Amino acid sequence: MQSKPVLAVIGGTGKEGKGLAYRWLKAGYPVIIGSRSLERAQQAAQELKARVGDAADVRGLTNPEAAAQAEIVVVSVPYAGHKAILESIRDAVQGKLVVDVTVPLQPPKVTRAYFPPAGSAALEAQEILGPEVAVVDAFQNIPHTAFWQDPPPTMDVLVAGKGKANRERVLQLVADAGFRGVDAGPLANTPVVEGLTSVLLYINKRYGTHAGIRIVGLEADEHA
Numbered sequence: 001m002q003s004k005p006v007l008a009v010i011g012g013t014g015k016e017g018k019g020l021a022y023r024w025l026k027a028g029y030p031v032i033i034g035s036r037s038l039e040r041a042q043q044a045a046q047e048l049k050a051r052v053g054d055a056a057d058v059r060g061l062t063n064p065e066a067a068a069q070a071e072i073v074v075v076s077v078p079y080a081g082h083k084a085i086l087e088s089i090r091d092a093v094q095g096k097l098v099v100d101v102t103v104p105l106q107p108p109k110v111t112r113a114y115f116p117p118a119g120s121a122a123l124e125a126q127e128i129l130g131p132e133v134a135v136v137d138a139f140q141n142i143p144h145t146a147f148w149q150d151p152p153p154t155m156d157v158l159v160a161g162k163g164k165a166n167r168e169r170v171l172q173l174v175a176d177a178g179f180r181g182v183d184a185g186p187l188a189n190t191p192v193v194e195g196l197t198s199v200l201l202y203i204n205k206r207y208g209t210h211a212g213i214r215i216v217g218l219e220a221d222e223h224a
């Protein structure tokens with residue numbers, strides 16, 4: 001059996017990143033938590049180990065170190081810090097797959113879709129990281145609360161980004177995290193995937209829920 005790739009979760013000390021790390025640790029992936037602070041990264045890694053169990057292969061490193069030691073790098077930081085974080089890991093991610101979870105929200109108006117000049121956070125990331133990196137969006141539409149439910153709720157993850165083969169790799173990560181992934185096409189589609197989050201946040205506010213999405217009309221309609 002092929003061994004699972006080492007994942008780094010940049011911003012893995014936060015709500016969304018820690019939840020994702022939890023799901024992948026439970027699925028047997030080696031995970032490195034990245035943070036701007038080594039201490040915070042190690043603390044989050046310890047917390048996850050306590051939760052998942054001793055078998056969990058998890059450690060904490062600074063963001064650039066975490067990115068350097070991983071095969072696939074997941075970026076889960078607030079949009080305000082996105083550019084600086086990408087610049088700090090740019091050298092370490094050359095030739096790698098970067099899964100971007102970031103939504104370009106503009107607090108406090110998070111229920112209004114905002115599109116940066118490049119079109120989306122992922123398109124910006126691709127520009128910043130350069131052509132040797134493949135940026136793929138995923139998990140923008142999954143509320144962090146969903147990651148701690150066992151099994152996770154029936155929500156779809158839209159996967160959009162550079163190259164079909166890269167999207168396939170991310171679809172596998174999505175399935176292993178316990179969700180159904182749907183190939184949502186090229187990087188050009190990422191503004192819609194990211195913009196949908198503000199629509200969901202509006203729905204959450206309006207109806208007092210933690211909404212997700214489900215695509216109908218797919219043949220394999222079962223929960224992943």
Ligand SMILES: NC(=O)c1ccc[n+]([C@@H]2O[C@H](COP(=O)([O-])OP(=O)(O)OC[C@H]3O[C@@H](n4cnc5c(N)ncnc54)[C@H](OP(=O)(O)O)[C@@H]3O)[C@@H](O)[C@H]2O)c1
Nearest residue numbers: 011013014015016035036076077078081102103140143144
């Ligand atoms: N929360 C959700 O339900 C949810 C759902 C879908 C998508 N998202 C998206 O996922 C991303 C992360 O969301 P989150 O809720 O996990 O955010 P968060 O908890 O506020 O922050 C995540 C981590 O990012 C780092 N960080 C915070 N501010 C930063 C800054 N200005 N510059 C660089 N790093 C900073 C922090 O890590 P260190 O201090 O340890 O470096 C923090 O623990 C966001 O883009 C968000 O829109 C979130």
